Amino acid sequence: MKAAVLREIKAPLTIEELSLAAPGPDEVRxxxxxxxxxxxxxxxxxxxFPVPMPAVLGxxxxxxxxxxxxxxxxxxxxxxVVTCVSQYCGHCRECLDGHNNVCGNKPTNRPAEQPARITxxxxxxxxxxxxxxxxxxxxxxxxxxxxxxxxxPLEKAGLLGCAVLTGVGAALNGAQVRPGSTVVVVGCGGVxxxxxxxxxxxxxxxxxxxxxxxxxxxxxRVFGATDCVKGGPDAVAEVRExxxxxxxxxxxxxxxxxxxEQALGMLRRLGTLMIVGMAPAGSQxxxxxxxMMALQLQIRGSLMGSVPFQIAIxxxxxxxxxxxxxxxxxxxxNIRLEDINDGYAKMMAGDVARSVIVFDS
Ligand SMILES: [Zn+2]
Ligand SMILES: [Zn+2]
Numbered sequence: 298m299k300a301a302v303l304r305e306i307k308a309p310l311t312i313e314e315l316s317l318a319a320p321g322p323d324e325v326r327x328x329x330x331x332x333x334x335x336x337x338x339x340x341x342x343x344x345x346f347p348v349p350m351p352a353v354l355g356x357x358x359x360x361x362x363x364x365x366x367x368x369x370x371x372x373x374x375x376x377x378v379v380t381c382v383s384q385y386c387g388h389c390r391e392c393l394d395g396h397n398n399v400c401g402n403k404p405t406n407r408p409a410e411q412p413a414r415i416t417x418x419x420x421x422x423x424x425x426x427x428x429x430x431x432x433x434x435x436x437x438x439x440x441x442x443x444x445x446x447x448x449x450p451l452e453k454a455g456l457l458g459c460a461v462l463t464g465v466g467a468a469l470n471g472a473q474v475r476p477g478s479t480v481v482v483v484g485c486g487g488v489x490x491x492x493x494x495x496x497x498x499x500x501x502x503x504x505x506x507x508x509x510x511x512x513x514x515x516x517x518r519v520f521g522a523t524d525c526v527k528g529g530p531d532a533v534a535e536v537r538e539x540x541x542x543x544x545x546x547x548x549x550x551x552x553x554x555x556x557x558e559q560a561l562g563m564l565r566r567l568g569t570l571m572i573v574g575m576a577p578a579g580s581q582x583x584x585x586x587x588x589m590m591a592l593q594l595q596i597r598g599s600l601m602g603s604v605p606f607q608i609a610i611x612x613x614x615x616x617x618x619x620x621x622x623x624x625x626x627x628x629x630x631n632i633r634l635e636d637i638n639d640g641y642a643k644m645m646a647g648d649v650a651r652s653v654i655v656f657d658s
Pocket of ligand 2: 385386388390391397402
């Protein structure tokens with residue numbers, strides 16, 4: 298199979314011919330139809346979140362089941378599926394408590410007694426988050442995928458596996474945004490747009506989009522933003538003025554110390570800061586302790602939509618099919634696997650919301 302490979306940080310991915318092992322008892326082989334370019338993979342390209350190299354990145358895919366392992370009964374050849382990084386063990390406290398998205402015991406790696414999942418004969422390749430979606434095929438643990446409703450177009454469905462799940466889920470399930478409330482979303486990339494539409498689905502009265510790139514505001518409005526504010530040091534004061542004292546919820550969807558601190562400053566009393574963006578490993582942001590106490594603020598994190606993806610993804614797919622969730626508008630361009638480096642260059646320049654690789658069938 299053809300795959301895009303990371304061999305060196307900050308260097309272009311290379312297109313190589315690799316092989317997948319046969320499915321182990323708990324594994325599923327998926328033919329990839331579409332695969333979105335998410336910012337999280339870029340953290341590994343830039344070296345902010347290093348992965349052992351060579352590696353196959355990518356984690357936002359939709360495809361068709363090609364083969365299943367001997368113990369897999371919940372999927373069969375031909376099933377249309379979306380993949381997710383939230384693989385889980387099923388027996389830890391978090392899994393049992395309905396939060397398998399934060400399982401600390403993920404079965405992402407193959408058991409040591411089995412041969413590696415991805416090789417080229419002489420080298421073994423890291424499989425990003427147990428997935429490796431920048432490839433024509435994936436071999437993944439049975440807990441890393443879910444079926445989607447009939448009629449859901451596979452060229453678009455991959456986005457449900459990360460950007461939509463993470464953004465919409467952070468508003469719906471993480472913050473549980475109250476109808477009539479005021480929401481500010483700092484960062485209007487693929488996930489940020491989905492926080493905006495999640496807040497809208499929740500019935501937020503006012504949704505303020507903040508981004509340094511004003512070219513993103515048109516799309517933010519399409520997804521439900523009622524106001525747009527240019528990011529930067531003045532954004533805090535501007536949001537406080539627009540909202541008459543601060544927002545009920547502030548979502549930080551970039552992963553920068555500076556914007557995390559700014560988002561906290563945009564809250565009104567009793568407000569909630571939701572940390573959704575992926576900050577570089579080891580980064581820290583400052584919290585004024587007395588303000589937390591005196592204003593009764595909350596800070597919460599949200600990972601992969603704060604919910605089991607096996608429930609959320611089919612629901613969000615149905616919302617799309619019912620015309621209640623936007624997906625088409627988010628896809629700026631469909632590209633070939635060979636164009637992946639150009640796709641990332643465009644993302645980093647802020648020119649696209651999402652580029653999606655569509656494979657030939
Ligand atoms: Zn992602
Ligand atoms: Zn678990």
